[in-house]
Amino acid sequence: MLTINFIKENKDLVLERLKIKNFDASNILNEIIKLDNNRRNTQQILDKNQSELNIISKNIGQLFKEKKIAEAESAKKQSIELKEAIKKLSGELNNIETSLKNKIVLLPNLPHSTVPKGSNEKDNLEVSSYGSVITLNEQALPHWELARNYDLIDFELGVKLTGAGFPVYKNKGAKLQRALINFFLDEAIKAGYNEVIPPLVVNEDSGFGTGQLPDKEGQMYHIGLDNLYLIPTAEVPVTNIYRNTILQAKDFPIKQTAYTPCFRREAGSYGKDVRGLNRLHQFDKVEIVVIEHPEKSYKRLDEMVKYVGSLLQKLELPYRILKLCGGDISFTSALTYDFEVYSSAQKKWLEVSSVSNFESFQANRLKLRFKEEGNKKPILAHTLNGSALALPRIVAALLENNQNNDGINIPKALQEYTGFKIIN
RNA sequence: GGAGAAAUGGCAGAGUGGUCGAAUGCGGCGGUCUUGAAAACCGUUGUACCGAGAGGUACCGGGGGUUCGAAUCCCUCUUUCUCCGCCA
Numbered sequence: 001m002l003t004i005n006f007i008k009e010n011k012d013l014v015l016e017r018l019k020i021k022n023f024d025a026s027n028i029l030n031e032i033i034k035l036d037n038n039r040r041n042t043q044q045i046l047d048k049n050q051s052e053l054n055i056i057s058k059n060i061g062q063l064f065k066e067k068k069i070a071e072a073e074s075a076k077k078q079s080i081e082l083k084e085a086i087k088k089l090s091g092e093l094n095n096i097e098t099s100l101k102n103k104i105v106l107l108p109n110l111p112h113s114t115v116p117k118g119s120n121e122k123d124n125l126e127v128s129s130y131g132s133v134i135t136l137n138e139q140a141l142p143h144w145e146l147a148r149n150y151d152l153i154d155f156e157l158g159v160k161l162t163g164a165g166f167p168v169y170k171n172k173g174a175k176l177q178r179a180l181i182n183f184f185l186d187e188a189i190k191a192g193y194n195e196v197i198p199p200l201v202v203n204e205d206s207g208f209g210t211g212q213l214p215d216k217e218g219q220m221y222h223i224g225l226d227n228l229y230l231i232p233t234a235e236v237p238v239t240n241i242y243r244n245t246i247l248q249a250k251d252f253p254i255k256q257t258a259y260t261p262c263f264r265r266e267a268g269s270y271g272k273d274v275r276g277l278n279r280l281h282q283f284d285k286v287e288i289v290v291i292e293h294p295e296k297s298y299k300r301l302d303e304m305v306k307y308v309g310s311l312l313q314k315l316e317l318p319y320r321i322l323k324l325c326g327g328d329i330s331f332t333s334a335l336t337y338d339f340e341v342y343s344s345a346q347k348k349w350l351e352v353s354s355v356s357n358f359e360s361f362q363a364n365r366l367k368l369r370f371k372e373e374g375n376k377k378p379i380l381a382h383t384l385n386g387s388a389l390a391l392p393r394i395v396a397a398l399l400e401n402n403q404n405n406d407g408i409n410i411p412k413a414l415q416e417y418t419g420f421k422i423i424n
Numbered sequence: 425g426g427a428g429a430a431a432u433g434g435c436a437g438a439g440u441g442g443u444c445g446a447a448u449g450c451g452g453c454g455g456u457c458u459u460g461a462a463a464a465c466c467g468u469u470g471u472a473c474c475g476a477g478a479g480g481u482a483c484c485g486g487g488g489g490u491u492c493g494a495a496u497c498c499c500u501c502u503u504u505c506u507c508c509g510c511c512a
Contacts, residue, residue: 043474047481054481057493061442072492079492246471378471 118325131318144276165281179417193257198237297382355386
């Protein structure tokens with residue numbers, strides 16, 4: 001959420017930047033500014049009336065003490081009129097504030113000045129790559145066939161238990177899953193992140209804080225009976241730990257990591273893109289979340305990007321890093337780097353991580369602020385996060401890229417976690 | 425799930441209708457004293473909104489109500505604690 005003051009002071013900049021996200025804000029911006037002026041006026045009148053009423057009320061008390069009953073009674077009459085006016089005004093103010101908020105909430109975050117123009121993922125900018133694309137022979141199998149042949153993952157069984165997109169991991173497939181989780185967590189801790197195990201179900205306030213609500217509730221599974229949501233990513237509960245918090249500047253950076261299953265409805269996706277592990281309703285992910293001083297957040301973003309790259313290097317997976325264009329970057333993000341690994345039997349790139357700086361967009365929703373010396377007012381912090389990493393597509397790439405006549409080789413860094421060097 | 429008690433500032437804890445944004449203690453910050461520190465003493469110490477400023481308004485778990493006036497009374501929701509039941 002952008003702050004109203006920023007919008008008013010930088011209207012042209014907001015308009016121009018949101019165009020990069022293909023968002024035409026001209027109408028809504030005018031409405032917002034009009035509503036805000038309205039809000040101020042109403043507030044002023046209301047405060048004045050309220051102040052008057054307070055004075056009269058105090059007087060009445062005094063008059064009663066002095067037994068000046070008649071005077072007190074006439075003051076009462078006066079106050080009743082005021083009270084009605086106040087009631088009306090505060091109702092108005094409430095309505096104005098609600099519509100103002102409903103409008104502001106529709107505005108996406110401003111993209112960083114380096115975000116390229118573009119309409120979809122084809123316009124993303126490749127900023128670097130690592131390793132070379134592996135060419136397999138013609139008998140190479142896609143991961144879903146490897147998973148079946150070696151009895152690692154049972155997609156049909158998941159359909160029986162739950163539905164499509166809820167696979168059952170078995171045998172060495174299950175062990176590999178657990179190994180990756182532990183590997184990612186241990187690496188994150190080595191890199192200075194503190195591990196947390198958050199709830200997998202969150203309330204509405206949390207969903208609002210990180211930007212999933214009110215707009216994208218279709219993405220999340222909703223537990224209607226209790227009005228709770230299954231988390232689509234650990235970002236939601238972990239960032240919300242600091243909702244409604246005022247930190248000290250010396251607390252930065254706050255670096256957290258969490259493993260959680262993630263639940264996504266992914267309504268509307270179809271076809272070969274959802275085959276096998278490519279897109280699931282439930283998947284495992286280790287997330288890194290950082291809360292940082294505004295002046296240091298982009299430096300921290302670079303550090304996070306470097307860190308995610310180091311994980312992929314240890315797993316010996318070729319990858320490329322994309323800077324997302326305006327059309328592909330998320331509603332809440334100012335700058336996002338996607339990591340894609342090459343899945344050599346499917347012959348395509350799979351997104352395995354998304355590392356973003358949200359600047360103060362989430363912080364404003366979260367009321368996540370900090371105090372700094374020389375500044376009496378609390379300032380909005382910056383929030384960042386990244387997948388480190390999402391498991392299914394990593395598994396897909398590992399299985400496909402490392403297959404040979406003997407089986408599937410486990411990368412060295414992972415062997416102490418799996419306890420085996422090959423799947424055969 | 426049943427019965428009862430409670431929710432106040434960073435923490436502890438007073439306050440049962442008017443001058444209470446709220447005593448007191450602890451903590452934090454600034455100062456005096458000191459070579460330095462501690463102790464002692466003095467001062468200060470929340471958030472949001474409106475206002476150029478002076479200043480004003482709101483907030484005592486959330487929401488609603490009674491009243492000229494609510495931290496204080498009523499309704500409701502949430503959370504916590506104690507006891508009982510069930511249970512990984």
